[in-house]
Amino acid sequence: MFRFKHIGWAFLLIGQTGLGQNKADSLFIRKIFDSALTQSRCYEDLRYLCKSIGPRLSGSPGAAQAVDFMETVMKRERFDTVFRQETMVPHWVRGSVCTVKELESGRNIKACALGGSEGGQAEAEVLEVQRLEQLDSLGEKAIKGKIVYFSRPMEPRHIHTFEAYGGCVDQRWAGPAKASKYGALATLVRSMNLREDGFPHTGSMTYDSLYPKIPALAISTEDATWLSRQMANRKKVVIRIEDNSRTLPDTLSHNVVGELRGTEKANEFIVVGGHLDAWDNGEGAHDDGAGCVHSIEALRILKNLGYTPRRSLRAVMFMNEENGLRGGKRYAFLADSLQEKHVYAIESDRGGFTPRGFYVDHNNPEEVGKVKRFKPLLEPYGLHDFKKGGGGADINPLKPQGTICIGFVPDSQRYFDHHHAEYDTFEHINKRELELGAASIAALIYLLDQYTP
Amino acid sequence: MFRFKHIGWAFLLIGQTGLGQNKADSLFIRKIFDSALTQSRCYEDLRYLCKSIGPRLSGSPGAAQAVDFMETVMKRERFDTVFRQETMVPHWVRGSVCTVKELESGRNIKACALGGSEGGQAEAEVLEVQRLEQLDSLGEKAIKGKIVYFSRPMEPRHIHTFEAYGGCVDQRWAGPAKASKYGALATLVRSMNLREDGFPHTGSMTYDSLYPKIPALAISTEDATWLSRQMANRKKVVIRIEDNSRTLPDTLSHNVVGELRGTEKANEFIVVGGHLDAWDNGEGAHDDGAGCVHSIEALRILKNLGYTPRRSLRAVMFMNEENGLRGGKRYAFLADSLQEKHVYAIESDRGGFTPRGFYVDHNNPEEVGKVKRFKPLLEPYGLHDFKKGGGGADINPLKPQGTICIGFVPDSQRYFDHHHAEYDTFEHINKRELELGAASIAALIYLLDQYTP
Numbered sequence: 033m034f035r036f037k038h039i040g041w042a043f044l045l046i047g048q049t050g051l052g053q054n055k056a057d058s059l060f061i062r063k064i065f066d067s068a069l070t071q072s073r074c075y076e077d078l079r080y081l082c083k084s085i086g087p088r089l090s091g092s093p094g095a096a097q098a099v100d101f102m103e104t105v106m107k108r109e110r111f112d113t114v115f116r117q118e119t120m121v122p123h124w125v126r127g128s129v130c131t132v133k134e135l136e137s138g139r140n141i142k143a144c145a146l147g148g149s150e151g152g153q154a155e156a157e158v159l160e161v162q163r164l165e166q167l168d169s170l171g172e173k174a175i176k177g178k179i180v181y182f183s184r185p186m187e188p189r190h191i192h193t194f195e196a197y198g199g200c201v202d203q204r205w206a207g208p209a210k211a212s213k214y215g216a217l218a219t220l221v222r223s224m225n226l227r228e229d230g231f232p233h234t235g236s237m238t239y240d241s242l243y244p245k246i247p248a249l250a251i252s253t254e255d256a257t258w259l260s261r262q263m264a265n266r267k268k269v270v271i272r273i274e275d276n277s278r279t280l281p282d283t284l285s286h287n288v289v290g291e292l293r294g295t296e297k298a299n300e301f302i303v304v305g306g307h308l309d310a311w312d313n314g315e316g317a318h319d320d321g322a323g324c325v326h327s328i329e330a331l332r333i334l335k336n337l338g339y340t341p342r343r344s345l346r347a348v349m350f351m352n353e354e355n356g357l358r359g360g361k362r363y364a365f366l367a368d369s370l371q372e373k374h375v376y377a378i379e380s381d382r383g384g385f386t387p388r389g390f391y392v393d394h395n396n397p398e399e400v401g402k403v404k405r406f407k408p409l410l411e412p413y414g415l416h417d418f419k420k421g422g423g424g425a426d427i428n429p430l431k432p433q434g435t436i437c438i439g440f441v442p443d444s445q446r447y448f449d450h451h452h453a454e455y456d457t458f459e460h461i462n463k464r465e466l467e468l469g470a471a472s473i474a475a476l477i478y479l480l481d482q483y484t485p
Numbered sequence: 486m487f488r489f490k491h492i493g494w495a496f497l498l499i500g501q502t503g504l505g506q507n508k509a510d511s512l513f514i515r516k517i518f519d520s521a522l523t524q525s526r527c528y529e530d531l532r533y534l535c536k537s538i539g540p541r542l543s544g545s546p547g548a549a550q551a552v553d554f555m556e557t558v559m560k561r562e563r564f565d566t567v568f569r570q571e572t573m574v575p576h577w578v579r580g581s582v583c584t585v586k587e588l589e590s591g592r593n594i595k596a597c598a599l600g601g602s603e604g605g606q607a608e609a610e611v612l613e614v615q616r617l618e619q620l621d622s623l624g625e626k627a628i629k630g631k632i633v634y635f636s637r638p639m640e641p642r643h644i645h646t647f648e649a650y651g652g653c654v655d656q657r658w659a660g661p662a663k664a665s666k667y668g669a670l671a672t673l674v675r676s677m678n679l680r681e682d683g684f685p686h687t688g689s690m691t692y693d694s695l696y697p698k699i700p701a702l703a704i705s706t707e708d709a710t711w712l713s714r715q716m717a718n719r720k721k722v723v724i725r726i727e728d729n730s731r732t733l734p735d736t737l738s739h740n741v742v743g744e745l746r747g748t749e750k751a752n753e754f755i756v757v758g759g760h761l762d763a764w765d766n767g768e769g770a771h772d773d774g775a776g777c778v779h780s781i782e783a784l785r786i787l788k789n790l791g792y793t794p795r796r797s798l799r800a801v802m803f804m805n806e807e808n809g810l811r812g813g814k815r816y817a818f819l820a821d822s823l824q825e826k827h828v829y830a831i832e833s834d835r836g837g838f839t840p841r842g843f844y845v846d847h848n849n850p851e852e853v854g855k856v857k858r859f860k861p862l863l864e865p866y867g868l869h870d871f872k873k874g875g876g877g878a879d880i881n882p883l884k885p886q887g888t889i890c891i892g893f894v895p896d897s898q899r900y901f902d903h904h905h906a907e908y909d910t911f912e913h914i915n916k917r918e919l920e921l922g923a924a925s926i927a928a929l930i931y932l933l934d935q936y937t938p
Contacts, residue, residue: 065642065644069641069642070641070642188523189519189522189523191518191865191866191921193917227916386839386896386898388867411869414644414870416864417867443839443867445839445915445917445918445921446915446917446918449915462680462898462899462902464898464899465899468644468898
């Protein structure tokens with residue numbers, strides 16, 4: 033067992049760019065990466081989560097199995113403490129039937145219900161819109177009795193694909209409520225996917241309690257492109273929709289937490305987490321099985337290298353990120369109640385791809401700088417992207433207590449090919465990329481623990 | 486039509502890091518990436534090359550079709566000139582039979598002949614070695630009549646996987662000649678693959694004309710791990726090998742060259758290339774269909790944006806990189822003969838993955854610096870890795886005439902999963918990653934053309 037003293041602190045502030053490299057830190061980070069690349073268990077744990085458990089939407093049997101499994105994994109690793117946090121979660125169940133047929137051509141359009149959508153049937157003319165505001169100008173006269181089709185594609189010119197997602201997802205999230213307000217019978221949305229393929233991508237949406245809960249479905253990008261072409265070429269396109277998804281009463285579920293106890297400041301915490309729930313149509317490999325096993329592996333590496341943390345380190349498997357965020361909120365509530373001081377929270381929820389950097393969710397450039405100063409130590413491992421940016425949905429509820437939230441940023445090009453779709457399977461995880469992610473996070477935890485006064 | 490003047494030159498040398506950003510350059514590079522991400526043809530061209538032509542080892546019908554196709558593509562793009570360069574190439578043909586069976590267990594080991602291997606049969610005890618030098622110490626007494634199995638895995642601790650390849654490939658390249666020298670009947674080598682899977686990976690090897698041409702095969706990493714375990718647990722492991730590959734007489738083939746004529750210095754060239762030949766067991770999607778379509782797309786983007794090059798720009802589809810390098814040598818020979826001054830040569834032969842940077846093959850740090858100064862303009866697109874490093878096998882023959890060779894560097898984590906194996910198919914190409922690669926290369930060509938006096 034060993035601990036590095038603060039010898040690196042002063043040195044880190046020296047040098048041409050205001051950053052130096054501490055030799056002992058460099059060597060320890062090299063050990064972290066060596067460990068990840070030669071002795072990891074994250075890939076096999078993820079295989080089990082994806083292949084033996086699979087879909088695990090909140091409230092499902094898969095989610096309960098995933099809670100058990102992750103508890104077992106962290107006990108296997110002999111973390112100092114492993115415990116559950118109870119939380120009630122929404123319980124939406126995808127229907128056994130989901131069909132979308134264009135009547136004139138007879139084409140069966142590949143579709144899936146959005147999470148939270150109530151089932152129903154509709155047969156009506158399609159009204160295509162590209163922006164939510166169009167509904168306000170079109171008004172009830174044009175919309176009533178129609179099926180509204182939101183067709184704006186993700187903008188391919190963004191280099192970071194999450195920006196393309198952010199610029200597009202309003203159609204999915206807010207479209208159904210707004211269309212229902214003007215009397216639409218159902219909504220379709222072009223899947224949030226930059227690729228043209230045959231997979232519909234689900235995701236959360238909302239209703240307005242003042243208006244009917246109409247069926248809301250996503251269609252594959254290939255079908256969306258086809259449908260828009262039909263709309264452009266024909267006067268009238270009629271579609272028949274049937275779906276029997278439904279929402280059951282809230283049910284009990286859990287976050288799972290594993291902890292390595294701090295030796296100097298045991299009631300100060302650095303947490304790292306991913307979300308354990310995953311949409312029911314895939315295996316949740318990149319979203320977010322990867323983030324779960326990243327988190328456990330990061331602590332596992334530090335423990336196995338004999339690192340004695342100053343603060344308590346936690347890996348948190350959050351429940352219900354996808355359709356409620358109940359786990360993230362519950363975690364923050366308990367942290368507040370128990371007066372646990374969370375100094376840093378790191379989230380991995382952008383997939384298991386090759387690491388690129390970390391984003392710091394803070395308006396004060398000084399806080400961003402405190403993370404960015406580690407860049408010279410992490411650049412040899414391919415991490416160059418350190419800047420202000422989102423931390424993650426599950427750790428956001430910790431922000432009011434002053435926690436600095438950090439998002440792990442892997443390469444984003446492939447992420448939305450998989451996101452919320454049947455295509456998000458274990459086969460699309462590369463073992464080395466996953467391991468490099470876990471090592472990157474372990475290295476950051478180590479540095480934050482060492483260099484935070 | 487427009488051209489940027491040299492207004493950026495002085496500005497580029499100013500600033501905190503010795504680098505500034507010229508506004509016009511930034512804007513033009515943004516246009517390059519926009520064009521690639523919204524109007525490219527590289528992905529569909531690659532689909533045709535992989536799916537309609539497929540395997541295209543030198544001398545094969547596929548190679549001839551690929552030459553025709555690439556000529557057609559560059560003519561379709563209305564490059565100023567499109568022409569072929571004749572070159573004789575080796576003509577090795579994989580056999581219809583390739584079996585490796587372990588006799589006691591009856592296990593069929595997944596194997597493929599190495600490129601250039603002569604067919605034959607052998608049934609003999611296996612001798613496992615990890616390093617070539619072991620053969621010298623073991624000597625003829627231990628080796629004669631055996632099947633030598635080279636089992637050293639690629640070193641997973643390297644962050645850049647090409648370093649792991651470089652540290653391992655001597656077994657494949659030089660193993661058969663050395664084993665034959667001491668009387669071995671055949672050789673097996675663990676596939677050059679960091680992943681454990683069932684795909685054997687081929688690749689080139691050499692014989693020594695003094696000794697017999699014994700069959701030389703690669704086995705999958707899963708089978709290699711299994712075989713090493715058998716060797717550790719048993720006194721004697723006997724294997725039967727059969728393969729009927731053979732080498733035919735050299736045959737005529739071609740490089741294909743497309744050119745955009747320079748307006749100031751038409752006899753000075755900046756070339757970018759990939760190799761058109763690909764191993765016969767896969768589709769050559771990453772190796773190196775990606776590099777071919779990168780090269781054409783890079784010139785296509787510049788042309789379609791109305792860029793008027795100062796120097797002549799060429800996209801070169803090199804033939805026979807995999808097992809002879811005849812095309813690369815022929816290209817350099819003709820460049821010398823015709824007194825064409827090649828200022829810069831860029832090669833893309835590391836796959837179609839997300840871009841990371843460029844390596845400059847020069848011992849003078851000043852030459853490396855001339856490329857590295859562009860880093861601030863390319864970092865917004867994810868390119869951070871600018872340093873001394875290999876350019877590429879096909880452009881190396883230009884070095885004696887003083888050409889600065891540059892290698893395009895995409896992320897390397899997944900490359901060797903695909904390299905020289907059945908797994909190198911079009912399905913594993915991501916359209917955006919491919920497009921970002923083409924744009925990165927186009928941006929570099931533009932900058933080199935603008936800022937080279």
